[in-house]
Amino acid sequence: MSKICILTSAHPPDDARVYHKEACSLRKKGYEVTLIAPLPASAAAEPGESEPGEIITAEGVRLRYAPPYRNRSERWLHLSVIYRMALAEQAAIYHLHDPDLLSTGLKLLRQTGRPVIYDVHEYYGDSLRTRYWAPAPLRAPLAVTFDWYEKQAAKRLSACVTVNEHMAGLFHAVNPRGAVLYNYPAAAAFSFPAPAAAPPRLTAEDPLILYLGGLNRERGLEVMLEAMPLVRERFPRAQCVLAGPLNEGSLNERYRPVAPWLARGGIRHLGRIPYAETPALLRRANIALVPLLATLNYTKAIPVKLIEYMAAGLPVIGSDFGHIRRIINENRCGLLTRPGDPADLAARICELISEPAAAATAGQRGWEAFHARYCWEQEEIKLWRLYAELIGEP
Numbered sequence: 327m328s329k330i331c332i333l334t335s336a337h338p339p340d341d342a343r344v345y346h347k348e349a350c351s352l353r354k355k356g357y358e359v360t361l362i363a364p365l366p367a368s369a370a371a372e373p374g375e376s377e378p379g380e381i382i383t384a385e386g387v388r389l390r391y392a393p394p395y396r397n398r399s400e401r402w403l404h405l406s407v408i409y410r411m412a413l414a415e416q417a418a419i420y421h422l423h424d425p426d427l428l429s430t431g432l433k434l435l436r437q438t439g440r441p442v443i444y445d446v447h448e449y450y451g452d453s454l455r456t457r458y459w460a461p462a463p464l465r466a467p468l469a470v471t472f473d474w475y476e477k478q479a480a481k482r483l484s485a486c487v488t489v490n491e492h493m494a495g496l497f498h499a500v501n502p503r504g505a506v507l508y509n510y511p512a513a514a515a516f517s518f519p520a521p522a523a524a525p526p527r528l529t530a531e532d533p534l535i536l537y538l539g540g541l542n543r544e545r546g547l548e549v550m551l552e553a554m555p556l557v558r559e560r561f562p563r564a565q566c567v568l569a570g571p572l573n574e575g576s577l578n579e580r581y582r583p584v585a586p587w588l589a590r591g592g593i594r595h596l597g598r599i600p601y602a603e604t605p606a607l608l609r610r611a612n613i614a615l616v617p618l619l620a621t622l623n624y625t626k627a628i629p630v631k632l633i634e635y636m637a638a639g640l641p642v643i644g645s646d647f648g649h650i651r652r653i654i655n656e657n658r659c660g661l662l663t664r665p666g667d668p669a670d671l672a673a674r675i676c677e678l679i680s681e682p683a684a685a686a687t688a689g690q691r692g693w694e695a696f697h698a699r700y701c702w703e704q705e706e707i708k709l710w711r712l713y714a715e716l717i718g719e720p
Contacts, residue, residue, distance in 0.1 A: 327356040328717050331417035335401055335408055335426045339363040339389055342601045342630070343447065343509050344423050350385045351706035352713065362411050365391040405430055413437060418717055425450050428479040441484035441716040446493060450476065452622035456544050458576045484716060492626050505712045509630045511637050512702040516605055521639035521690045528612040528682040532563040535675060536611035538604065538631045541568055542576035544624070546617030551581055552668030554591025557675050564679065566593040569607055608638035613678050613685070616644035620665045624648065633700045636692030641685040643674045659692030
């Protein structure tokens with residue numbers, strides 16, 4: 327089978343979409359897959375030690391490490407290294423996973439003549455409007471400029487992979503070739519028993535409330551910090567676990583330092599956990615949160631954490647807008663909360679704790695919906711079809 331080279335400048339080597347879904351699905355189909363990704367800073371060698379150059383993973387993917395980065399500037403400086411590594415692969419298809427790599431993709435297309443796919447994970451132009459690291463007066467001009475550049479580059483590449491139909495429409499206008507691959511969890515990895523067949527998990531004694539994913543103001547961190555002390559007024563043993571990288575610099579000054587707020591709300595921050603450990607964490611939880619704020623990006627996105635919660639049979643509390651509202655309402659798998667309202671979020675959490683039977687029913691409905699409509703195994707078929715089309719295979 328043909329040789330595939332997947333590139334990321336920003337995602338870790340074990341990223342859920344990049345590695346566990348797309349790279350492993352292509353390897354399962356029989357392609358020879360190489361993934362070029364930054365070496366995690368935590369794995370960087372001490373002085374005098376050699377850094378790992380490449381490994382073959384258990385799934386048969388060849389993993390080549392680009393230099394680790396500590397900040398955004400270093401990430402950009404390493405793009406030339408990633409380009410040289412990719413060029414040396416002489417792959418049949420190159421697959422890019424970050425907007426940083428658009429110029430790299432265009433150079434690979436010119437140099438090799440091989441197809442280059444751009445995998446669009448989010449609305450990057452919209453997200454620039456809320457990036458704390460950019461001076462406020464520059465955010466809107468940056469967003470407009472980047473959106474124009476991204477579409478111009480996508481027009482010249484071979485295909486665009488997107489994560490929902492709305493995004494697909496935006497890119498189809500400039501490049502009609504591509505596929506919509508919803509970022510759903512793989513049923514094989516998220517194999518949970520039906521909640522109805524398991525003992526009830528939720529009691530008022532020591533409920534565990536879970537949030538998975540990156541933590542910043544836009545993702546609802548401030549709301550959770552305010553809500554959990556209110557929950558503990560009614561349920562003193564309630565605990566909250568946050569699993570994901572925390573960006574304290576994005577918070578309003580009132581919430582910095584964040585450590586006293588975590589202690590006050592009975593909140594434990596685990597940091598980023600490996601994707602393979604996510605199912606075990608989900609098994610321990612009783613209630614799961616999607617408290618995103620209604621930014622331009624999130625109003626159009628489908629949060630993967632929502633689907634992971636449903637796969638685990640957890641009742642969900644999510645912000646009342648966009649796809650979060652649609653999925654929770656359609657599947658009756660949880661409750662909705664007003665975005666940015668800590669008191670309302672606390673009330674919804676207390677409602678589920680107080681009604682364990684209703685919570686279990688919501689979790690069962692989410693589990694059933696995941697297996698019927700929301701698993702990756704339905705998406706990988708579209709990925710294989712796109713690759714066969716680009717390579718010219720039957």
